[in-house]
Amino acid sequence: MDKFLLQQQVLERLAEDLLQAEQAVRVAHETATHEENIAENKYDTLGLEAAYLATGQARRAEAIRQAMANWRQFRPRPYDASKGIQLGALVCLSIPTTSSNSSFSARMGAA
16 A cells, blocks of 8 residues: 555545535525524524534634645655654554454644
8 A cells, every 4th residue: 555645545535525614614604694594582593503603614624724734744754664663654454364454654633
């Protein structure tokens, strides 16, 4: 398995997720600001709820953008046996009588 191809696949999936998140932001914003959703009394909260949803979706979209930026900067290094498994290592576990599993070591969040 090629680590750089895997990195591209992750970026493609994040791009798809970003499109969905941005669409959700637009829909929630339109709902929050639509004239039919102006509160008529204190119990009429559809517009307020949609505004909260739009804010949450905007944060989600920003988190995806940040993850994409991190993945674009990430440069997996070739495996060095003297250092052992490091960030960017692609590990394949093979256990007799079961199928093999692969794991890609990548840290994308804050420390």
